[in-house]
Amino acid sequence: MDILTKIVNDKRIEVNLRKQLIPIKQLEHSILFERETVSLAKKLKESNTGIIAEHKRRSPSKQVINHDLNVFDVAKGYEDAGVCGMSVLTDGKYFGGSLDDLLTARASCNLPLLRKEFIIDPYQIIEAKAYGADVILLIAAILTREEIKTYSELAKSLNLDVLLEVHNQDELHKSIMPSLDMLGVNNRNLKTFDVSLDTSKQLSDLIPDDFVKVSESGISNIEAIKTLQPFGYKGFLIGENFMKTDNAGLSAKQFIKTLNN
Numbered sequence: 125m126d127i128l129t130k131i132v133n134d135k136r137i138e139v140n141l142r143k144q145l146i147p148i149k150q151l152e153h154s155i156l157f158e159r160e161t162v163s164l165a166k167k168l169k170e171s172n173t174g175i176i177a178e179h180k181r182r183s184p185s186k187q188v189i190n191h192d193l194n195v196f197d198v199a200k201g202y203e204d205a206g207v208c209g210m211s212v213l214t215d216g217k218y219f220g221g222s223l224d225d226l227l228t229a230r231a232s233c234n235l236p237l238l239r240k241e242f243i244i245d246p247y248q249i250i251e252a253k254a255y256g257a258d259v260i261l262l263i264a265a266i267l268t269r270e271e272i273k274t275y276s277e278l279a280k281s282l283n284l285d286v287l288l289e290v291h292n293q294d295e296l297h298k299s300i301m302p303s304l305d306m307l308g309v310n311n312r313n314l315k316t317f318d319v320s321l322d323t324s325k326q327l328s329d330l331i332p333d334d335f336v337k338v339s340e341s342g343i344s345n346i347e348a349i350k351t352l353q354p355f356g357y358k359g360f361l362i363g364e365n366f367m368k369t370d371n372a373g374l375s376a377k378q379f380i381k382t383l384n385n
């Protein structure tokens with residue numbers, strides 16, 4: 125069984141348990157559920173750098189990245205660095221994250237926050253809003269077109285932005301619909317972990333101009349961004365490159381400073 129299938133199988137069990145612990149009605153009554161969200165897509169459109177910086181402690185491909193940083197400082201640091209948005213991994217078993225991380229990031233900064241999660245149930249979208257997210261991720265590899273439609277429309281009705289992630293042409297073709305805001309090309313194959321920026325280059329032409337294009341994963345230097353910008357990418361999702369350092373915020377700050385020069 126590939127890793128993505130494993131993650132999704134575990135996620136179904138987890139979500140069913142969560143639903144029993146905290147009913148949707150309760151989530152809908154939380155204070156953050158009423159919060160006015162901030163659009164990441166809009167920020168990316170207005171930016172010349174377009175960095176979305178991620179909080180990620182570990183991953184199935186890299187094992188430990190960093191267990192010593194705390195989300196509160198990382199979020200503050202990213203905001204101070206001038207990133208457009210922050211991505212927070214909320215999966216516990218494979219990425220060492222949690223919904224508490226999302227809450228902490230929310231308490232620490234005003235950046236648009238992306239709930240980085242394997243969404244397979246509408247419950248998780250309600251949850252994202254209740255824990256302070258502004259954006260949800262939908263992964264085409266694990267959803268049908270119908271699911272993408274239902275989930276993205278639900279997100280839009282809650283004023284959440286939608287980032288739809290693809291890795292190949294088939295996933296892209298099945299996913300294009302007006303309820304998406306951003307199209308993310310994952311340079312990492314979630315089944316084999318192979319990383320290549322060529323994926324972003326090859327798919328860029330097939331993404332209609334109405335969507336903000338985001339390149340995700342394996343971006344470790346300024347050159348990568350300079351190479352991808354002419355292909356129309358406005359957003360760059362960077363995790364490990366910042367998280368593997370002692371001070372993720374500071375390394376994002378230096379990165380953005382160099383990018384601006």
Ligand SMILES: O=P(O)(O)OC[C@@H](O)[C@@H](O)c1c[nH]c2ccccc12
Binds near residue numbers: 241340342343361363
């Ligand atoms: O650490 P990197 O290589 O900079 O990658 C960040 C981000 O793109 C990656 O964490 C990611 C992209 N899509 C995902 C889906 C699920 C979990 C994680 C991801």
